[in-house]
Amino acid sequence: MHRFNGQTVVLTGAAGFIGSHVAEALLRAGARVIGVDNFDPFYDPGQKRSNAEAVGRAAAGAPAGPGAWTLLEADICDGPAMGRAMALATSGGASATLVHLAAKAGVRPSLADPAGYARTNVHGTAVLLAEAARAGVRRAVVASSSSVYGNCPTAPFAEDADVDRPISPYAATKRACEILGYTHHSTTGMPTAMLRFFTVYGPRQRPDLAIEAFMRLLRAGRPLPVFGDGSMQRDYTYIDDVVSGVLAAAERIDRHGYRVWNLGSDRPVALRDMVAAIGRVAGVGPTVERRPTPPGDVERTWADLTRSRAELGYAPSLSFEEGLRRQWGTVRAGV
Numbered sequence: 001m002h003r004f005n006g007q008t009v010v011l012t013g014a015a016g017f018i019g020s021h022v023a024e025a026l027l028r029a030g031a032r033v034i035g036v037d038n039f040d041p042f043y044d045p046g047q048k049r050s051n052a053e054a055v056g057r058a059a060a061g062a063p064a065g066p067g068a069w070t071l072l073e074a075d076i077c078d079g080p081a082m083g084r085a086m087a088l089a090t091s092g093g094a095s096a097t098l099v100h101l102a103a104k105a106g107v108r109p110s111l112a113d114p115a116g117y118a119r120t121n122v123h124g125t126a127v128l129l130a131e132a133a134r135a136g137v138r139r140a141v142v143a144s145s146s147s148v149y150g151n152c153p154t155a156p157f158a159e160d161a162d163v164d165r166p167i168s169p170y171a172a173t174k175r176a177c178e179i180l181g182y183t184h185h186s187t188t189g190m191p192t193a194m195l196r197f198f199t200v201y202g203p204r205q206r207p208d209l210a211i212e213a214f215m216r217l218l219r220a221g222r223p224l225p226v227f228g229d230g231s232m233q234r235d236y237t238y239i240d241d242v243v244s245g246v247l248a249a250a251e252r253i254d255r256h257g258y259r260v261w262n263l264g265s266d267r268p269v270a271l272r273d274m275v276a277a278i279g280r281v282a283g284v285g286p287t288v289e290r291r292p293t294p295p296g297d298v299e300r301t302w303a304d305l306t307r308s309r310a311e312l313g314y315a316p317s318l319s320f321e322e323g324l325r326r327q328w329g330t331v332r333a334g335v
């Protein structure tokens, strides 16, 4: 049970997949939430507007009252705007936390736009951390990614593994954010958590991610493009588990100073098994079209959860198929 009564959270990426679920959970837990999102066109901004509307509905019954949810449409690289968001959060001496999830996400598109990814992910993170410190925000929780592990030879991946060989620009920006976060903590003393998310799925999943893309294609009766021989593995993590890990990190980072935590499932699934499981959930035999594996994609991800279980009380529980069933119930046909 998470408690955020009397606390304010500046939540970037609040209209996105993970951000909108985190916003709802924070509101339920008693926080006042100041969301920041620029409705980046990486995927249909209409989907993000609908996510934000769902958060607005959740706010209507929030313990912190009807003013508990504010959404600022702004770019995280805009220093003065971020300064105003932080000042709003700390006004009246409120205890404020930065939960920073906004990013250019996705491995493959980063290959074509490394500078754009660096600007939003690295420069934007530097702006936010500096403005948070200036305004007296108490702590920061920042989204990193399992992609920082690259093709790490030892699995499962533990937080203290060597992560200095990311194989995509996206992964490199996330690793850069972790290092910036460490420096921010050491220069300002602000407790700072970096969360390595492992392929998150569930309702509102980004349409560029395989499960959502495959489900939309299946609903439209189209074949599924499958990379390589289907042996690539991902440690798929259900959205509710990630949300609970994000809130636990915000509650516990003060004890640790700077900390990296994996939020995964410790349950890697091969691509071909994921396709078969979606077929079972959908009640159809998917037709598959083989494609070459694109550069930048790692062979597998697999989270070692020893540290996050011990320090966050993190305990993912839902079966993969049950998670798929919940997502399938929300997916409409599309391409």
Ligand SMILES: NC(=O)c1ccc[n+]([C@@H]2O[C@H](COP(=O)([O-])OP(=O)(O)OC[C@H]3O[C@@H](n4cnc5c(N)ncnc54)[C@H](O)[C@@H]3O)[C@@H](O)[C@H]2O)c1
Pocket (backbone or CB within 6 Å): 012, 013, 014, 015, 016, 017, 018, 019, 036, 037, 038, 039, 040, 041, 042, 048, 074, 075, 076, 077, 100, 101, 102, 103, 104, 105, 106, 120, 124, 143, 144, 145, 146, 196, 197, 198, 199, 200, 201, 206
């Ligand atoms: N979904 C996953 O499987 C996964 C895995 C690892 C890490 N992550 C990280 O988790 C975070 C959230 O991912 P998501 O899947 O919810 O993605 P998402 O794209 O749905 O959400 C990100 C949000 O950030 C916003 N945004 C982008 N650039 C911005 C800017 N310059 N200013 C303000 N807002 C901006 C977007 O409009 C979007 O709403 C990201 O940092 C991502 O890198 C996600």
